[in-house]
Amino acid sequence: MEPLRAILGEARSVSTPVLEAVGLHKRFGAVIACHDVSVAFDAGELVGVVGPNGAGKTTFVNVVTGYVAPDSGYIKYRGREHSGLTPRTAVTLGIARSFQHPQLYESLTVLENALIALAVKERRHASWRPLKQARALQGASALLERFELGEAADVEVGQLPEGRRKVLDIAMSFALRPSVLLLDEPTSGVSAAEKFALMDTVTGALAEAQMTVLFIEHDMEVVERYARRVLAFVEGRIIADGRSADVLGDARVRELVLGVAEGA
Amino acid sequence: MKIDPGNLRRLLGVVLLVAVLALLGLWLAGWTRFLLTVALGESLAVIGVALLMRAGLVSFGQGLFSAVGAYAVAYGMRLWGIHEALLLLAVAVAASTLLAVAIGPLICRYRQIFFAMISLAFSMVLYSILLKFNTATGGSDGMEVTAATVLGYHAAAKALAGVYYYLTLACFGVALFATAAYYASPAGYLARAVRDNEIRLEYLGASVSRETFRAYIFAAALTGLSGGLFALAVGHVSPTLAYWTKSGEFLFAALLGGTSSPIAPVVGTVVFESLNSYLSAYLPNVWQMALGAIMLAIILLMPRGLWSLYERFSARHAA
Structure with a gap:
């Protein structure tokens, strides 16, 4: 990837990357979902991840967050090597994620979902003091307001429309105040009309937090508009990595990811 | 430590309920009061089952712990000569907790039917031990539990049932408040989150x-x-406490009452115990069939238990 980087002339900061994947390799039977992937991310980057279905985007997220163990390779977080990660240890380090299919507590309200995320973040699992105490409620309300979910606070999550579920899913990961947040298709299943509003809400909420954000996205309009850097995955490899305009304009990316034949 | 307003409200609710039950104890006839003593004691086991159900775990072997509690009381008396009820109950709680700490890490790795089966297996192992090692356990005859003192007070034989009623009520109140506080705590919500x-x-x-x-x-x-209270109130322990039908009764009562509030399983237990007694008295030949029919009706009509009636009622009045 480095040559392409050099060609695209992207300036790399000299500081240690917040997250680095080194030679990540993962095979599922005959399919290599992650083929020797090495890539680094700096603090505060907003990175779009594109690629056709089955290109290994979600596998990359799963490996980085410890849901799937790589066959080889490891990740470095703030310069330190970590192998044998689990979702729990990844979160404890500061790497959180959201899901393509929101993973929520369906039988609880939006507010209770937020309260649980904050209680875990503040390590109040074993406390005998109620979950719904004044200070915790303030924190949860602030979180929901930040993601424009305030008016839905008392709605049972099972009753929530998909767009709001997506946002709540992201809000719960954000509540953990990670340094790196990976969003798996934040706009899939959301109507075209709502997509930009959703991304505005999310990027707005994340902007001040200085988080490194990676988002997997199929909608190129969304990628163009929000990502400053883009990674293109094809068959488990990163075929392009650089400034979004450059990557989206790259001939191979246009052919393999966007399905646009050159000269057309 | 400052008491949280929510917990203060829960405490007041429990105190009110216990006060009503205490007054009821003065008014009830001896045998109905005994029925209530047993039901309140047993309701703590049913709360335990309901508490696990909230975390998505269906225990088919909760009788394991009520048997351990009951036998701990019997052995506490026989081996260590303890005759103070509160001490005996402390031994019962300690014994069952220790056992849970020992086998929990294994059992808690399982879910759904696997959790149900492995919990059933452990209780049946204890059942066999209690049955077969009859020199130490009294075999199928079990063991006698003689009258204990309460806070040093040695009640006369006639007054003992009354004393045990209030002892049970006090333990019930403490356990109910602890459960209510747990349900409202982060840990209580995290258990629901697991499900x-x-x-x-x-x-x-x-x-x-x-x-x-x-x-x-x-x-x-x-x-x-719950098992310790049962041993004291009934004055006898036997291996059937660990038998799977006993655990089935706990589950039945939990389903009957519901799991959404700490008080729901208590309602379930009291109704179940009353049904058990009255049906077997009035329908001696078909009472188990009648119990089955009632169970079926509850599952079909009120899948969230009797307590859902109250919830629907209060929701309508709140709206």
């Missing part, structure tokens, strides 16, 4: 196995206390 979505819980940085283990231990302590 709803384990993946999300791990991705929040919490441990699913730690949360289920916590619920398992709490349920075991409640059930051990």
